[in-house]
Amino acid sequence: MCGSPHIHYVAGMITGEKYRCEDCGYEGSLILEMDVEEYKKWIKRRGDESGIER
Numbered sequence: 001m002c003g004s005p006h007i008h009y010v011a012g013m014i015t016g017e018k019y020r021c022e023d024c025g026y027e028g029s030l031i032l033e034m035d036v037e038e039y040k041k042w043i044k045r046r047g048d049e050s051g052i053e054r
Ligand SMILES: [Zn+2]
Pocket: 001, 002, 003, 004, 021, 022, 023, 024, 025, 026
């Protein structure tokens, strides 16, 4: 995945949560493909951006 904040939660599945990226079309569970620190930074960045948009 590209690290874009434009990622939407799609569904909770047996295998985990599923997300889709609007920028690159990525679909999957982010947590499996990011390390924890990277994930936390991404959540923070995403929160900051949505705060600005509002
Ligand atoms: Zn992406």
